[in-house]
Amino acid sequence: MAPIAYFSRTLSAAERNYAQIDREALALVAGVKKFHDYVYGRPIELVTDHKPLLGLFAPDRQTPQILSACMLRWAVFLSAYTYELVHRAGKALGHADALSRLPFPEPAEDPSPAYGVMLLEDLPQPPVSVVDVAAFSAKDRTLVRVLDWVWRGWPEGKVPEEFRPYKSRRDELSAHKGRLLWGSRVVVPPKLQQRVLEALHEGHPGIVRMKALARSYMWWPKMDEAIEEWVRKCQPCQESRPAMPQAPVQPWEVTKEPWSxxxxxxxxxxxxxxxxxxxxxxxxxxxxxxxxxxxxxxxxxxxxxxxxxxxxxxxxxxxxxxxxxxxxxxxxxxxxxxxxxxxxxxxxxxxxxxxxxxxxxxxxxxxxxxxxxxx
Known part of the structure; x- marks a missing residue:
């Protein structure tokens, strides 16, 4: 099969702001949809010049557990076809590159508009708003650089220590309206992390429950360590810690029915x-x-x-x-x-x-x- 390119569709306004890996993946999906009548059941060969896609969409590999919603949706779509994903250098795909640069009319209306990040806009009293996350991300030197790499592509070789947690997750990061996402989790800028920790600790749930709640919605480097340190400094939590058992626990017989x-x-x-x-x-x-x-x-x-x-x-x-x-x-x-x-x-x-x-x-x-x- 010919290399995949954006043959006869134009990018919507939202798609133009996709990260580089998202745009490359969308090109595969668009090409398959274009030739659906010719390739459905039949084995096909998909050629891409974006090597990270081989770790995400290769049919002989398990889909990563942490993946953005759109990438997961496209992985499910491609799973209906029998294909082999092949990497080829960009200089060897000149015809596809030329087609991708052809002028198009005005972009079509976004067929799947993006909603609020983790529905933060719908919370009655959120600890932080999506506007805050975008504003503080734009002021943070590290996040600004990471967002630029997500959009334009990651550098080869080693990066400074502060960027390593992000580069190790580079295939799972995406950007949405100026905010960085790891899968479906919001990456919280440093200036907002204390405010988030205060909200997570309301009611003094303890380390384990705080971590579980945080991991459902957000992430930042060394977040677990920050939660542990926060609870260690909380006087009510430390004074109410259970004492070490003075004698071995004597287990009761396991009940087989509720309310027995x-x-x-x-x-x-x-x-x-x-x-x-x-x-x-x-x-x-x-x-x-x-x-x-x-x-x-x-x-x-x-x-x-x-x-x-x-x-x-x-x-x-x-x-x-x-x-x-x-x-x-x-x-x-x-x-x-x-x-x-x-x-x-x-x-x-x-x-x-x-x-x-x-x-x-x-x-x-x-x-x-x-x-x-x-x-």
């Missing part, structure tokens, strides 16, 4: 508020119920409401608190045919994974309340 064994405990008081915590050991379903008193009657009333909704459990686990060892509570368990198991108080490790969820809830409440006190 429940673990209950109290958390608080926090600012005069106490919480009854109920955890299903099978599904890890968590119920956090505000209560005014820690009495057997209050526990029974709230458990009865849960049992009406979810059904009766086979076993209920608690500590030896007075609320759970009273005659009133024992009668409630016996009447409903529930086996009541008690564990030693102040030793959550004896209760296994479900009790660790109780401790996690307590810590989360403590961090939130402590953080509110210090704001």
């Amino acid at each position: 064994r429940l673990h209950i405990d109290f958390a608080g008081p926090f600012q005069g508020q106490t919480f009854l915590i109920v955890v299903d050991s099978h599904s890890k379903w968590l119920e956090v119920i505000p209560v005014t008193r820690m009495t057997s009657g209050v526990v029974i009333r709230n458990l009865r409401a849960l049992f009406v909704t979810h059904g009766l459990p086979n076993t209920l686990v608690s500590d030896n608190g007075a609320q759970f060892t009273s005659t009133e509570f024992k009668d409630f368990m016996d009447i409903n045919g529930i086996r009541h198991v008690t564990s030693a108080p102040f030793h959550p490790s004896t209760n296994g994974q479900a009790e660790r969820m109780v401790r996690t809830t307590k810590d989360a409440l403590r961090r939130i309340v402590y953080g509110d006190w210090h704001q």
Whole structure:
């Protein structure tokens, strides 16, 4: 098959701003669409002078996990054809280059207009706006250079240290309205990183959850290290860190059905508020119920409401608190045919994974309340 070029279509306004690798990939797709009637089922040879495409579209290679939305869409389109992707130097593709330089009429309307970056424009109170990202990217010396390379092509050989994280991802980077993207993640300029970290840390979610949330939407070099350092400097997070276990954890028998064994405990008081915590050991379903008193009657009333909704459990686990060892509570368990198991108080490790969820809830409440006190 002849080398691919932009034969009879003109670039839209949005396509003119594509990165170089995007334009080269779009040329392959456009050529295949042009000759669809001649090449569909039949083996074809696609020739390109852009070598990075061999790592993205070669049919004998797995599609990279991190890829821009348009590149992924084109990879899926090409997968319907039987083809071999071949690289040939640009000087050997003079006829295709000449065709790509032919004058065209006014560009057609964009058939697939680009939407907001990760829908940032639609958030009610975003930590940063797309306008901010573009403005600060244009002022950052490193990002300005990277954006230029994304549009015009990357230099050969080594680059300074500050550019290496970007060059190692060069086939996965794209540009949109002055903003740099890694796959579908926004590259946050240095001047906005602290503002983003503050928003991610709202509610004191901890290192693991902060990283997971950040990786869903954004990236910058050494982002994980920045998150770890941020949490290490947070006093509420450090004061609420769980202590090292004093004894080996004694695991409970694995439950085979939801709501068959429940673990209950109290958390608080926090600012005069106490919480009854109920955890299903099978599904890890968590119920956090505000209560005014820690009495057997209050526990029974709230458990009865849960049992009406979810059904009766086979076993209920608690500590030896007075609320759970009273005659009133024992009668409630016996009447409903529930086996009541008690564990030693102040030793959550004896209760296994479900009790660790109780401790996690307590810590989360403590961090939130402590953080509110210090704001």
